[in-house]
Amino acid sequence: MIVINTGLFRFSALTTIAWLIFIMPLAAQETPLPSQFPEPSVKARTWVTGEDQRLMAARRLINNRDYESAVSLLEVINDSLPNNPVIETLLLRCYEYLGQYARAEQLARKMLIAAPGGLTFRLKLAELLAKQEKLDEAVAVYSETLTTLKPDDKGTLSLVLSSMLNNGVEVEAFRLIDSLRLIRDDKSLFGLERGRAYEQQKRYQEAAGEYNKVLAYDTTRTAMQAESRLLELLKFVETEPVVVEVLTLENTETDNRRAIRLLAAHFIGSEQYDRGFTLSLKQDTIDDFDGRALMYFMRQCTERQYPLQVIRMGEYILAQARPELASGEMYRLLGEAYTETAQFTKAIASFNRIIAKTPAETLVAEALAQNGYIYLYGLKDCDSALLCFDSVVNHYPQGYGYLSALRGIPLARLGQGDIAAARRDFKALAGRHLNPDLKEEVAYYLAALDFIEHRFATAETAFRKLMVDYPRGLFVNDALELLMVLNEAEEDSSLMVDFATAWLFEIKRESEPAARQWELMAEKEESALADNALFRWTQLELERGDTLQADICLDRLLDDFPDSYYRPWGLHTRGDLLVVTEKGLPLAQEIYRQLLETYPNYPFASEIREKLRNLEPAKPVG
Numbered sequence: 001m002i003v004i005n006t007g008l009f010r011f012s013a014l015t016t017i018a019w020l021i022f023i024m025p026l027a028a029q030e031t032p033l034p035s036q037f038p039e040p041s042v043k044a045r046t047w048v049t050g051e052d053q054r055l056m057a058a059r060r061l062i063n064n065r066d067y068e069s070a071v072s073l074l075e076v077i078n079d080s081l082p083n084n085p086v087i088e089t090l091l092l093r094c095y096e097y098l099g100q101y102a103r104a105e106q107l108a109r110k111m112l113i114a115a116p117g118g119l120t121f122r123l124k125l126a127e128l129l130a131k132q133e134k135l136d137e138a139v140a141v142y143s144e145t146l147t148t149l150k151p152d153d154k155g156t157l158s159l160v161l162s163s164m165l166n167n168g169v170e171v172e173a174f175r176l177i178d179s180l181r182l183i184r185d186d187k188s189l190f191g192l193e194r195g196r197a198y199e200q201q202k203r204y205q206e207a208a209g210e211y212n213k214v215l216a217y218d219t220t221r222t223a224m225q226a227e228s229r230l231l232e233l234l235k236f237v238e239t240e241p242v243v244v245e246v247l248t249l250e251n252t253e254t255d256n257r258r259a260i261r262l263l264a265a266h267f268i269g270s271e272q273y274d275r276g277f278t279l280s281l282k283q284d285t286i287d288d289f290d291g292r293a294l295m296y297f298m299r300q301c302t303e304r305q306y307p308l309q310v311i312r313m314g315e316y317i318l319a320q321a322r323p324e325l326a327s328g329e330m331y332r333l334l335g336e337a338y339t340e341t342a343q344f345t346k347a348i349a350s351f352n353r354i355i356a357k358t359p360a361e362t363l364v365a366e367a368l369a370q371n372g373y374i375y376l377y378g379l380k381d382c383d384s385a386l387l388c389f390d391s392v393v394n395h396y397p398q399g400y401g402y403l404s405a406l407r408g409i410p411l412a413r414l415g416q417g418d419i420a421a422a423r424r425d426f427k428a429l430a431g432r433h434l435n436p437d438l439k440e441e442v443a444y445y446l447a448a449l450d451f452i453e454h455r456f457a458t459a460e461t462a463f464r465k466l467m468v469d470y471p472r473g474l475f476v477n478d479a480l481e482l483l484m485v486l487n488e489a490e491e492d493s494s495l496m497v498d499f500a501t502a503w504l505f506e507i508k509r510e511s512e513p514a515a516r517q518w519e520l521m522a523e524k525e526e527s528a529l530a531d532n533a534l535f536r537w538t539q540l541e542l543e544r545g546d547t548l549q550a551d552i553c554l555d556r557l558l559d560d561f562p563d564s565y566y567r568p569w570g571l572h573t574r575g576d577l578l579v580v581t582e583k584g585l586p587l588a589q590e591i592y593r594q595l596l597e598t599y600p601n602y603p604f605a606s607e608i609r610e611k612l613r614n615l616e617p618a619k620p621v622g
Helices: 013-023 049-063 067-080 085-097 101-114 119-131 135-146 154-165 170-184 191-200 204-217 221-233 240-250 257-269 273-286 292-303 307-319 328-340 344-357 361-378 382-395 399-416 419-430 436-452 456-469 476-488 493-507 511-523 530-544 547-560 567-578 585-598 605-615
Strands: none
Touching (some): 049 085, 085 101, 119 154, 135 154, 135 170, 154 170, 170 191, 273 292, 292 328, 307 328, 328 344, 436 456, 436 476, 493 530, 511 530, 530 547, 547 567, 585 605
16 A cells, blocks of 8 residues: 655645545546536527627727726626626636736636536636635645546646646645655656746756756657757856756766757857767767767767867767768768868868769769869869869769869869960850859859950949849959959059959969069059058968968058058958957957947958957947
8 A cells, every 4th residue: 555645735634535546546437527618508509699799899808908898898798698608718817817816716616616627727726826825725726636637647737737836836746746756656757847847946956957857767748848948048157057067967877868969969069079079979879889979069060160170070980990980971071171171181082082982973073073172272283173173074964063063164274374264164154054143153253354354344344233133142242342443443554454463363373473463563652452452462461371471461551541441351350360369369359349330231240249249258249
């Protein structure tokens, strides 16, 4: 025989005995619950038109939140149509909204007499009693309600517990949960409800503990809801460390997969990569080394643009000599991360593994195209890039890789300095069915080729057309800059020729002659393009890694050209150079704030706001 502490609820011995009968499965009877509402009489169904209109008017008043007028009208209707459950329910709702709990209680008792099996009315009565601080009476109603339930009716029990927890009867609700957990030997039973109650009391440690139990022992939708609550708690500064501590301590020696996965994702998202990496390895062990957790780590770090962490996990997978994990996706993510960190030889090797091991032609084409762009932009080897692109076009003429290679061929020709071939290939590409972004890019390069070949009037027309056709395009700012060059150097065609020469050197990746040409233009007396040349020279030196020379160019740009279009861009560059050093950090923050105040609508504004949020999380950013 099961014995329960009679202090479970503060109600009579008779009620306690009834509850004991409820929790003993052998004594539980399949007694059907009476209908919540009594069958209305024929007379009650036949409303007169006037009353029907009044009821609709009352509903409109309730929808408009004019509860006092609604009560006045409903009471009149109720007098003429007594015991109508619809009218009484609306009236009860209005009393409660108006805080007239005594009148609401009286009406709820009347409705419960008419429908004694109605769970909704029982809970409403208990809640109204609790709101009037009649806790003993509320507990008695809750306990009486519990005696009417079936032992395995977990859904209805959850409703009753939620009502108790939300209406000041937490102690009795907690005792009930503890007793049910003992009887059913289920540590997570009603953990979601208990956790929410702890949250309302700001007892976040206990709340996290309850949710963790649900993740460990429950596999239903409840576990998803508990996980959602933990994710919410992890978003806030006040609760995040508490939840992390609970989940870490309680899962050190356990195999709670959901909790460990949740923690790993949180650590990755909050840039705690060492902890995220360690938990991902633990999760992989729990998952019988299927590699899903390791690939999740790589994907998440790729999305968040942390290539070093992608490389860390990719190289760990390769070191484990587990060929089943060395998938095409793993090599692709690893190759992209190597590319972003300028480890171009390793990147090419990763994409070559895809080419060697995958039977899918589309993946082979994409890997070859990736190698082409690494040769083109990373290694500045236009000949090898062209070989990669030609291989895709000749052997894999379909899919994204094919289109990417078609785009790369004229870019490689341009890098070789073969202007005629680049123009031919761009025109051929323009004749294909392209997406808007690629159409805009082709239009931009065709206009740029006119500029490089000194057809300045034709180039100007083409750039203006591009800005009209693609007002929100990716190349609009580049087109605008070149239009400014044409406008500023309009009276000196030699300046435009000098600019085109320097720009072609840059396109051909010939940085040394390009730097000399920009320097000559910057030094030229009364040059209309001196500030432009200084800014481009700065960017070129940064690409070459010469930050000292870049700093000198920036000083001249900012000091000598206070009204230049390139001044805000120069300040942005200066801030980016300072922010990476401890000594320069305060000045970088000052520059960023000055830029936001003075140039709030410039293209770099969003980027600067994000940087300031990361640097100064406690301060508001405009």
